[in-house]
Amino acid sequence: MTESELYNLLSASKIPVPPYKSIGFNEKPVVDFFPVALKIESPKVIHKSEFGAVKLNITSNEALEVAKAEIIKNVENKGVKLDDSDRFIATKMTRGEELYFGMVNDAVFGKTILFGKGGVLLELYKDVGYISIDADRAEIERGLKGAKISKLFDNFRGLGFSIDGAIDFVQKLQNFIKQNPSVSEMDLNPVLLTNEGLIAVDARIQFDDRAIETARRKRHDFFDNKKVAIIGASSDQNKVGYAIAKNALTFKGEAYFVNAKGGELFGKTLYKSVAELPSDVDTAVISIPSKFILSTLEELTRKNVKNALVISAGFKEIGDLEGEQKLIDLVQKYNINMIGPNCLGYYKGETDLNLTFGSNNVLSGDLAVVSQSGAVLAALMDKAFQNKIGFSHIVSVGNMADLDFGELVEALNNEPTCKAISLYVEGMNDGKAFLQAARKSKKPIYIFKTGRSAESKAAAFSHTGNLSGNYEMFKGLLESAGCILLDNIEALIFRPSLNDVKNVLIVTNAGGPASILTDYIVERGKNLYKLTDENIKVLDAALPFNWPKANPVDIIGDAMSDRYQKTLEIVQEFDEVDLIYVVVTPQFMTDGDKIAELLLKNWKKPVIPIMVGGYDLQKGYDLLKANGVLSFDTLKSATDLL
């Protein structure tokens, strides 16, 4: 594509390019913009500069004519014969800060816009903003701000340029990409930031005519389960089918057990075949050898089953891609929602429906968790039970051969008992659909994504067969779409209740640890609450003269539990404080056990104890843990959940 063709193409979508003019071989060159660069446009001349076919800094039409003649001479001196099919392009020379805009066609997210500093620095700083081609203005702004270089738009060097101009430019790019569906890859490099706004000076565009669009199925409601059947319910306590059947006993709807051997289990009939089941089973859990699954699913369709949870492993994760594809084809044919294969199961708090083979130590609550790893889920459920955190829904998606994160988020949005959604993600099938679901979600979405390193991607792939994409793109796009990305799995269960925390107060018996904690809190983007004069007055009356009269509230090394108590009683009344960290270090007088007892109380604000020690404070720490108080023994881990 010649420069003229490129500029024509971009201009058609109103993407600003420099003033330019295409000039015929025998045409007298006349332009009204200067300084100007003149170049040949001929398929015979590839390396223009080497052929002397580029002239820069031309400041008059007379000089332009001279330049054109010189180019022709230079090229012909190289032995290339030109004729009147060859043309020239005169382009206004423009100066400005060099930026980069581009587009890639990502395997997970589809066509995605990239933004950064132009030139060698893009690669060097890896400072890239990612923008979905479906993003609206606010989301585009967040995407642009994913790159630090976007600060240039904030009245850069006093030129009065603003982020609005950059958003306009991206919207024009979005239109360009939609109007030209065959564009498969694009680099606008550089795009110059000038007094007149952003101008695309050069571009490289690749085309690919194969359109890839997959239609989405209209789904049954996965979370509507009145009748459930457990295929493979077993009286053998070492079998998963036993654990699921046992967990299912609490269900407030109807649960049916199927096992070819027949008999009874927990006082209920074990049906010998799916055929014996009543009609209109909503949800079937399948825990049988993988080779019987397809035929069983076929049979289940005759009972109008809508949802299938395939617990059994033995598909993609052990390399059997063909077997997994057959499963997918079958559930698509009958429009069954499938979860799994190779999953831990499903829990719904509202109806005490526990179709997992994990522990039955699970409380009903308002957090929904969807996890691509059964083990991570089991660990989180275990930790949640210890800390009295309840769930509205738990879904272990396993290989995620059918229902994807996006569809589950959409469905969870219709569930009144779910107030927040936490996702453990290794890879996504349809990132674009997920972004759509995230944008529409009325409930906050928390995400931990593994597979940031190449080594970890390999590990994730080997256990569920899912490919993890580029983490930075994942993070950039999802954050712009409103999701909250976390850097540790525990935050998936602890962070939702702390999401609105802005102002933090620290009560401590030592300055050093409080200063460390302060760094971590500030680095997590939270404020250290500033004490008012009134606050200080009240605390002054309760504390030794030499307390520092500031937050962190250092109640001095000789503080015992009574002083901790008095202080907590006071600071829990400070209106704007959202969270209180209580730091206990093992000092001369410290009665760690008694302080721990005190911290078992229900304070008016969330209180998180940190027992910064080992041996001397272990008993107190154990007491807090045993009573399900979220507490920590290091300063760093205590802030990891913010």
Add this chain to the structure above:
Amino acid sequence: MTESELYNLLSASKIPVPPYKSIGFNEKPVVDFFPVALKIESPKVIHKSEFGAVKLNITSNEALEVAKAEIIKNVENKGVKLDDSDRFIATKMTRGEELYFGMVNDAVFGKTILFGKGGVLLELYKDVGYISIDADRAEIERGLKGAKISKLFDNFRGLGFSIDGAIDFVQKLQNFIKQNPSVSEMDLNPVLLTNEGLIAVDARIQFDDRAIETARRKRHDFFDNKKVAIIGASSDQNKVGYAIAKNALTFKGEAYFVNAKGGELFGKTLYKSVAELPSDVDTAVISIPSKFILSTLEELTRKNVKNALVISAGFKEIGDLEGEQKLIDLVQKYNINMIGPNCLGYYKGETDLNLTFGSNNVLSGDLAVVSQSGAVLAALMDKAFQNKIGFSHIVSVGNMADLDFGELVEALNNEPTCKAISLYVEGMNDGKAFLQAARKSKKPIYIFKTGRSAESKAAAFSHTGNLSGNYEMFKGLLESAGCILLDNIEALIFRPSLNDVKNVLIVTNAGGPASILTDYIVERGKNLYKLTDENIKVLDAALPFNWPKANPVDIIGDAMSDRYQKTLEIVQEFDEVDLIYVVVTPQFMTDGDKIAELLLKNWKKPVIPIMVGGYDLQKGYDLLKANGVLSFDTLKSATDLL
């Protein structure tokens, strides 16, 4: 300073500047370098561009003469009368990547060289390398590489430029700074990276003639303690002086107790005054009200005391700067090594000398810890005791009014029992002396520094009165000088034994958590050990067919303690593995308690268990803790110590 003067000054230290020539008012301008820029040099013309007194892109001596005449006309048109005291400078116009070099005079580190990208990006990316003016070539290279932009030196755009040229340039800057001691601040901006190397094109230099040099005292050996006296030893169990006296009972040398009330304590005489002490007491611990300290120290000098540990608070940290200065003056006058005031004390493992009022739960070992916070130290000692980590030396420096980190590091280098040094730092007095000590240190130095955020600096200041400087500069300079900066305090005691860990192996009963752990390990700069064919063969014989034949070694969800045991027995024999993480998640068959029991054994390689769960795994985790096994309940905290 005019441009000519500046170039003369820089050239004198061989700092490359562009070709230039100073031209007299009536002189005919002739140069042999083009293209050239011509500017007036006159104190009458401040805003050269506005006065039309700058001409760019001049390509011949004829044009240069025309330009000179035009400048004179332009300036005189503005009403300024020029005469033959005014001059011109012709400078070769140079192109290249814009870089920045500068120098600041830091309160802690003295004159320090800064390096980064020139222009607006320096501020935007905060990508700065810090270089000591005493750094040798290797240290300069590490300093330069502290800024990502240094990658440009690595054969930037194929120009063949190398880091050596940048090191040469910095060495010239170091010389310049030493040759011009009155230079107090400097910005070389831009320095252009060109085919000919780095060229300083413009500079701003500030001068200050006040020379600040403090001579260092020649010290007694602080760690030589044969006779110690505890001033303020008390029989009142609630007093610090009681705790210190009690802890001191294990000392293998002579310990004397002083208390004005007289009597006996632990079967030893309580001397009524310092005067009653025997002569040649090496070390005195002082735990008496602050108002008596000066006179007591005066008395102690008559016993030839070399070292004073001032435990008592009541000085800078409560705002009494004057009182603290009197202490400093006194110890300087008598050349006493003082630790404190406001400190926890001192411990030396070799002689079982515990002069702290902390717990006596401390083991002798080979790690030295110096801490500016008594509470952090107490917490670390508590944690170390729980994990059976011993100390060669412990020093709580408190307000650090006298002996500084640098002097302590030097002294510790002469102590054979000390193998590694860990420092908890809030602020330093003499950063330059510390860098010298760090460069010479034969023992690895680990540092945790608080005060990264403004809020935390304020908190640190209020409790020991120490100012924390710029964290990035601190980190940059210290890392270049060979120190290891840590991001959590626990690593100060755990990391030294893991410093040589390169290759990590993971044994796990689940893929998801192992993939998360892999990310953290890789992000900490460690390798995931790659299994050899031979390794795989041995493991194959012991593991289920579907283990993934790679590290992480996923021994599959149904693994019980016997399979963990078999696997550990195998992998502990893999030569190149330095560290084994054992991940336990609560799955269907998991016998967490038995796995924990297994992990109590002494394996051939360091084994760190991670019990990734809560309720179900708590008992096993408690067992590990109770037996002093370094173990974790989250994946993130388990890698924080790497």
